[in-house]
Amino acid sequence: MNPNELKAMVGREATAYVSPGMLVGVGTGSTVNHFIEALARMKQGIAGAVSSSHATTARLRALGIMVVDANEVESLEVYIDGADEIDHRGFMVKGGGGALTREKIVAAMAQRFICIAVESKLVPTLGTFPLPVEVIPMAAKLVARRLRALGGEPVLREGVTTDNGCQILDVRGLHIADPLAMEHEINQWPGVVTVGVFARNKANVCLLGTDQGVKTLNF
Numbered sequence: 001m002n003p004n005e006l007k008a009m010v011g012r013e014a015t016a017y018v019s020p021g022m023l024v025g026v027g028t029g030s031t032v033n034h035f036i037e038a039l040a041r042m043k044q045g046i047a048g049a050v051s052s053s054h055a056t057t058a059r060l061r062a063l064g065i066m067v068v069d070a071n072e073v074e075s076l077e078v079y080i081d082g083a084d085e086i087d088h089r090g091f092m093v094k095g096g097g098g099a100l101t102r103e104k105i106v107a108a109m110a111q112r113f114i115c116i117a118v119e120s121k122l123v124p125t126l127g128t129f130p131l132p133v134e135v136i137p138m139a140a141k142l143v144a145r146r147l148r149a150l151g152g153e154p155v156l157r158e159g160v161t162t163d164n165g166c167q168i169l170d171v172r173g174l175h176i177a178d179p180l181a182m183e184h185e186i187n188q189w190p191g192v193v194t195v196g197v198f199a200r201n202k203a204n205v206c207l208l209g210t211d212q213g214v215k216t217l218n219f
């Protein structure tokens with residue numbers, strides 16, 4: 001199967017975690033787009049969705065799925081999203097699509113994070129994929145210096161402004177052996193909006209697309 005077929009397979013499989021009347025937290029990215037298509041086929045049965053980006057909101061609405069403002073919702077049973085990397089504990093690197101801040105907000109509202117990903121995203125240690133860090137533009141250089149001091153090589157994502165009017169630094173060269181500690185550390189720096197390590201809001205389940213079918217990992 002090619003990567004797109006694997007993504008479509010896990011996107012469809014994720015609908016098993018959606019029950020009648022549910023408000024669903026919906027992530028961002030090419031894998032989630034397949035989930036949104038599958039969700040649209042059962043849209044009469046759900047209450048709506050809380051979205052993690054302008055792009056996802058547009059896609060949900062185009063397919064007739066009602067989008068509910070996060071501030072109108074107290075909690076969600078599930079949040080379904082992709083990842084750039086996931087390890088064997090359910091810790092992830094996210095933000096390749098630039099939506100990390102809103103993704104982390106919706107993930108924090110949910111009782112369970114269901115990650116949908118192709119097999120190649122499963123890694124022994126996070127850090128090969130460049131770690132996205134969303135920053136307030138004024139702090140970009142300050143944060144970049146601190147990331148270099150940690151051993152990383154940050155590069156500004158050129159021409160990108162996030163849904164929050166901010167910038168993204170993509171950081172190569174970090175070996176994220178302790179995701180909880182790294183998330184905690186970088187999150188505290190002035191000017192950092194969100195770091196793309198999802199450790200506190202890690203996955204509870206990963207639906208992994210393989211040539212042999214969907215493999216379910218429970219964390």
Ligand code: 5RP
Pocket residue numbers: 027028029030031032081082083084093094095096097098099100103
């Ligand atoms: C967007 C994300 C995505 O979940 C991540 O980049 C994976 O995307 P894709 O499903 O296209 O591989 O974090 O900010």
